[in-house]
Amino acid sequence: xxxxxxxxxxxxxxxxxxxxxxxxxxxxxxxxxxxxxxxxxxxxxxxxxxxxxxxxxxxxxxxxxxxxxxxxxxxxxxxxxxxxxxxxxxxxxxxxxxxxxxxxxxxxxxxxxxxxxxxxxxxxxxxxxxxxxxxxxxxxxxxxxxxxxxxxxxxxxxxxxxxxxxxxxxxxxxxxxxxxxxxxxxxxxxxxxxxxxxxxxxxxxxxxxxxxxxxxxxxxxxxxxxxxxxxxxxxxxxxxxxxxxxxxxxxxxxxxxxxxxxxxxxxxxxxxxxxxxxxxxxxxxxxxxxxxxxxxxxxxxxxxxxxxxxxxxxxxxxxxxxxxxxxxxxxxxxxxxxxxxxxxxxxxxxxxxxxxxxxxxxxxxxxxxxxxxxxxxxxxxxxxxxxxxxxxxxxxxxxxxxxxxxxxxxxxxxxxxxxxxxxxxxxxxxxxxxxxxxxxxxxxxxxxxxxxxxxxxxxxxxxxxxxxxxxxxxxxxxxxxxxxxxxxxxxxxxxxxxxxxx
Amino acid sequence: xxxxxxxxxxxxxxxxxxxxxxxxxxxxxxxxxxxxxxxxxxxxxxxxxxxxxxxxxxxxxxxxxxxxxxxxxxxxxxxxxxxxxxxxxxxxxxxxxxxxxxxxxxxxxxxxxxxxxxxxxxxxxxxxxxxxxxxxxxxxxxxxxxxxxxxxxxxxxxxxxxxxxxxxxxxxxxxxxxxxxxxxxxxxxxxxxxxxxxxxxxxxxxxxxxxxxxxxxxxxxxxxxxxxxxxxxxxxxxxxxxxxxxxxxxxxxxxxxxxxxxxxxxxxxxxxxxxxxxxxxxxxxxxxxxxxxxxxxxxxxxxxxxxxxxxxxxxxxxxxxxx
Ligand SMILES: Nc1ncnc2c1ncn2[C@@H]1O[C@H](COP(=O)(O)OP(=O)(O)OP(=O)(O)O)[C@@H](O)[C@H]1O
Ligand SMILES: [Mg+2]
Numbered sequence: 001x002x003x004x005x006x007x008x009x010x011x012x013x014x015x016x017x018x019x020x021x022x023x024x025x026x027x028x029x030x031x032x033x034x035x036x037x038x039x040x041x042x043x044x045x046x047x048x049x050x051x052x053x054x055x056x057x058x059x060x061x062x063x064x065x066x067x068x069x070x071x072x073x074x075x076x077x078x079x080x081x082x083x084x085x086x087x088x089x090x091x092x093x094x095x096x097x098x099x100x101x102x103x104x105x106x107x108x109x110x111x112x113x114x115x116x117x118x119x120x121x122x123x124x125x126x127x128x129x130x131x132x133x134x135x136x137x138x139x140x141x142x143x144x145x146x147x148x149x150x151x152x153x154x155x156x157x158x159x160x161x162x163x164x165x166x167x168x169x170x171x172x173x174x175x176x177x178x179x180x181x182x183x184x185x186x187x188x189x190x191x192x193x194x195x196x197x198x199x200x201x202x203x204x205x206x207x208x209x210x211x212x213x214x215x216x217x218x219x220x221x222x223x224x225x226x227x228x229x230x231x232x233x234x235x236x237x238x239x240x241x242x243x244x245x246x247x248x249x250x251x252x253x254x255x256x257x258x259x260x261x262x263x264x265x266x267x268x269x270x271x272x273x274x275x276x277x278x279x280x281x282x283x284x285x286x287x288x289x290x291x292x293x294x295x296x297x298x299x300x301x302x303x304x305x306x307x308x309x310x311x312x313x314x315x316x317x318x319x320x321x322x323x324x325x326x327x328x329x330x331x332x333x334x335x336x337x338x339x340x341x342x343x344x345x346x347x348x349x350x351x352x353x354x355x356x357x358x359x360x361x362x363x364x365x366x367x368x369x370x371x372x373x374x375x376x377x378x379x380x381x382x383x384x385x386x387x388x389x390x391x392x393x394x395x396x397x398x399x400x401x402x403x404x405x406x407x408x409x410x411x412x413x414x415x416x417x418x419x420x421x422x423x424x425x426x427x428x429x430x431x432x433x434x435x436x437x438x439x440x441x442x443x444x445x446x447x448x449x450x451x452x453x454x455x456x457x458x459x460x461x462x463x464x465x466x467x468x469x470x471x472x473x474x475x476x477x478x479x480x481x482x483x484x485x486x487x488x489x490x491x492x493x494x495x496x497x498x499x500x501x502x
Numbered sequence: 503x504x505x506x507x508x509x510x511x512x513x514x515x516x517x518x519x520x521x522x523x524x525x526x527x528x529x530x531x532x533x534x535x536x537x538x539x540x541x542x543x544x545x546x547x548x549x550x551x552x553x554x555x556x557x558x559x560x561x562x563x564x565x566x567x568x569x570x571x572x573x574x575x576x577x578x579x580x581x582x583x584x585x586x587x588x589x590x591x592x593x594x595x596x597x598x599x600x601x602x603x604x605x606x607x608x609x610x611x612x613x614x615x616x617x618x619x620x621x622x623x624x625x626x627x628x629x630x631x632x633x634x635x636x637x638x639x640x641x642x643x644x645x646x647x648x649x650x651x652x653x654x655x656x657x658x659x660x661x662x663x664x665x666x667x668x669x670x671x672x673x674x675x676x677x678x679x680x681x682x683x684x685x686x687x688x689x690x691x692x693x694x695x696x697x698x699x700x701x702x703x704x705x706x707x708x709x710x711x712x713x714x715x716x717x718x719x720x721x722x723x724x725x726x727x728x729x730x731x732x733x734x735x736x737x738x739x740x741x742x743x744x745x746x747x748x749x750x751x752x753x754x755x756x757x758x759x760x761x762x763x764x765x766x767x768x769x770x771x772x773x774x775x776x777x778x779x780x781x782x783x784x785x786x787x788x789x790x791x792x793x794x795x796x797x798x799x800x801x802x803x804x805x806x807x808x809x810x811x812x813x814x815x816x817x818x819x820x821x822x823x824x825x
Binding site (some may be wrong): 307309328329330332333334338339341346347348349350351352353357361362364365368371372373415419 | 689690691692694695697698701702704705706707708709710711712768769
C-alpha cells in the first residue's frame with residue numbers, strides 16, 4: 001500500500017478536549033492522520049466524532065489541546081479559514097441553501113465570474129463536470145429543495161470536491177445512499193486518494209471500513225479507545241471496542257416469530273404525482289415489510305402519499321379491511337398510522353425545542369388534560385423513552401439541536417413509539433444510528449409486533465432489510481417490481497428487481 | 503447561589519427587563535417629576551392600549567406572521583362600539599355590553615379574514631394584513647361618514663377614570679390580559695403548538711396536527727385584543743373616530759420585538775412584550791418631561807428601540823457563555 005510507505009502526518013491532534021454544558025464530548029483526544037490515507041472514525045452515537053470534526057474544520061474551538069496541520073500549529077477560527085487551508089467537510093446534517101440551484105450550491109464559495117456577473121455558462125459546464133464525477137444526473141439549475149436526501153448528499157460531496165482540497169472529511173456520507181451510489185462514492189474516494197487526497201471518514205456501516213479504509217480509530221465516550229490498521233482487526237473486535245462488550249449478531253430475527261395472515265394496511269392502485277404507475281401492496285399484522293429500491297424509485301413519495309403528507313391522485317387505502325380516507329397527516333395519525341420521515345432535521349424534529357417536547361409532539365393528548373399540559377407526566381414519559389432507546393443526553397430538557405446526529409434520530413423514533421400507532425411506516429429509521437443502538441431498536445420493533453402492529457420499513461441498507469423483515473417488496477421507477485419472502489432473501493435477486501433485469 | 507448563576511438567571515429570566523430598570527433609574531435621577539406617583543400612574547395609562555394590542559401581536563409573530571391591520575381595525579371597532587353605545591333606543595344596561603360585544607366581534611371577524619386568506623391561499627400575512635389595513639380604514643370612513651363620535655354616556659366614561667391605589671383600571675385589565683396570555687402560551691397545548699409551529703411548521707404538520715387551525719386562531723386572538731383595545735381607548739379618551747390608530751401597528755410590533763420575540767417565530771414571551779411596551783412608554787414619557795420636542799423624541803425613541811434589540815443579541819450571547 002502506498003500510504004504505508006508515506007508516513008508523514010498531515011494532521012496531528014494533540015490532547016484536545018471539549019465540554020458542553022453537562023456533557024464531556026471529547027477528553028484528551030490525540031490522533032494522527034497520515035498523508036494520503038483513508039482514516040475511518042467509528043464510535044457509538046454521541047461518542048464525539050462530529051465534535052472532533054467540527055474542531056478541525058473551525059466550527060467551534062476546542063477547550064484545550066492543539067491541532068497541527070503538516071506540523072504547523074493550526075486553529076481555524078471559522079469554517080472559511082479551514083476551507084482556505086484545504087480542509088473540506090461534508091457535514092452529517094445538510095447545509096445546502098434550499099432555494100438556490102444545484103450549481104449555485106456547489107460553487108457557492110467560488111462562483112465563476114465574468115466581470116461583476118456570474119459566468120452562467122462556465123458555472124453550468126463546471127457543474128455538469130462535477131456532477132458526472134459523483135454520478136448524479138440532475139439539472140444544474142434545479143433548486144436543491146426539490147431533491148431527495150440521497151441526491152442532496154451527492155450534491156454535498158460534489159461541493160466538497162469541486163475545489164482543490166487536501167483533507168476531505170465525510171461525516172456519515174453513506175447514511176442516505178443505496179449500494180450503487182455507495183460504490184460510486186468509494187470509486188471517487190479511491191481516485192481522489194490516488195491524487196494524494198487524505199480522507200477522514202465517519203460511518204456506522206462497519207463493513208465499509210474494509211472497502212476503503214486504511215486505518216480505523218474507535219472513540220467511546222469522548223475518548224480514543226484505539227487506532228488500528230484495518231488489516232489487523234475484524235468487525236466483532238471493532239464492535240466490542242465501540243460498545244465495550246461483545247455483540248453476538250447484528251439482527252435479532254426471531255424465527256419463531258410468525259406474522260399473521262390478516263392484512264392490517266392495504267394499499268390498492270395508489271397513484272402518486274411522481275409516478276405514472278399504480279402501486280398496490282398489503283402489510284400484515286405482526287409483520288415487518290421492507291421496501292427496497294434504488295434512490296429515486298419513489299419509495300419515499302409512496303409512503304408520504306399513504307400518510308397524507310403529499311396529495312394522493314387515486315387509489316384506496318384500507319385499514320383492517322375498512323376503507324379510510326386520508327387527506328392530511330392528521331387523518332392518518334388519528335387512524336393510528338404514523339410516518340417517520342427520512343429528513344429528521346426539516347421534517348421530524350423541532351430543533352430549538354426540548355427533547356421532551358419533541359417526544360410528546362405527536363401524542364400531546366396523552367400528556368395533557370382539558371388542554372393543559374401535564375409537565376410532570378410529559379417529563380416522565382420522555383424519560384421512559386430516553387432510557388429505553390438509550391438517548392444520550394444530560395436531561396430531557398436538553399434542546400434537540402444539541403444532541404448528536406444519531407441521538408436526534410432516536411428522538412424521532414421515540415416520538416412515534418410514544419404515539420402508539422398500529423401501523424408504523426419508517427423511512428430510513430436507523431440512519432446514523434450505531435450498531436448497538438440499532439439492535440435495541442430492532443428489539444423494540446419486535447415488541448411492537450408482538451402487540452399486533454405492522455411495520456413498513458423503507459431502507460437503502462439491504463442487509464438491514466434482509467436482517468429484520470419478513471418480506472421485502474422492491475420498487476423500481478415508481479412501481480412494485482418484485483416481492484421476496486424471507487426464505488428467498490438474496491441480495492442479487494433483490495437488486496435484479498430493483499434494476500428490472502430479468 | 504454564586505454570582506455567575508445569579509447573572510445567568512438575570513440575563514435569562516429578567517432579560518430585557520434590565521434595560522427597563524436602567525431607563526427608569528436614569529430618568530428618576532435626571533428628571534425630577536419622573537418618579538412621582540402621578541406620573542407613574544400616567545405611564546400606566548399611556549401604555550395600556552399598546553400592551554393589549556401587543557399581546558395579540560405576540561401570538562401572530564410567534565407563528566412567524568405579522569398583523570399590520572391592527573390600527574385601522576381598532577378605528578373600525580371604536581366606531582362600531584360608538585354607534586352602538588350612543589343609540590338612543592337602547593337602554594344603557596344593554597348598550598354598554600353590546601358595544602363591547604360589537605367591538606370584539608368586529609376585531610375577531612377581521613382577524614378571521616386575515617388568517618383564513620393567509621392559510622387558504624398560502625399568502626404571507628404581511629400582504630394580507632396590508633390589504634386589511636386599507637379595507638378596514640375605508641370601511642370605517644364609510645360607516646361613520648368620516649365623523650367622530652363624542653357624546654358617550656357618563657356612566658361609561660366613569661369606568662375610564664377608575665383606579666385602585668393609583669393604578670388605573672385599564673392598566674389592570676392590560677396586565678390581566680398579559681397574564682392570561684402568558685398562561686395560555688406556557689401551560690396549554692394550544693400555546694405549545696404556537697411555539698412548535700413557529701419553529702418548524704412542517705414537522706408539526708407531519709406529527710398529525712392541523713397547523714392551519716392554530717394559525718387562523720392566532721389571528722382571531724389578535725383581532726379580539728384589538729377589539730378590547732378599542733374599548734379601552736374609548737374609556738380613556740371618550741371618543742370614537744375613523745381616523746385614529748394610525749401607526750399603532752408599529753408601536754405594537756416594536757413592543758413585541760423589544761420584548762425579545764423573534765420576527766421569524768418560535769421564540770419569545772408575553773412578559774417580554776409587557777416589558778417592551780413599558781420601555782417605549784417610559785421613554786416617551788421621560789423624554790417629554792425633559793422637554794424634548796416631538797421630533798427629537800421620535801429620533802431618540804427609534805434609536806433606543808434599535809439599541810435595545812442590539813443589547814438583546816449580546817444578552818443572548820452572554821448567557822450562552824455563562825451557561
Ligand atoms: N452544541 C452542543 N451543545 C451541547 N452538547 C453537545 C453539542 N454538540 C454536541 N454535544 C454533545 O456532545 C456529545 C458528542 O456529540 P457528537 O455530535 O460529537 O457525537 P457523534 O459521535 O458524532 O455521534 P453520532 O454518531 O450520533 O453522530 C453528545 O453527547 C452531544 O449531545
Ligand atoms: Mg455525528
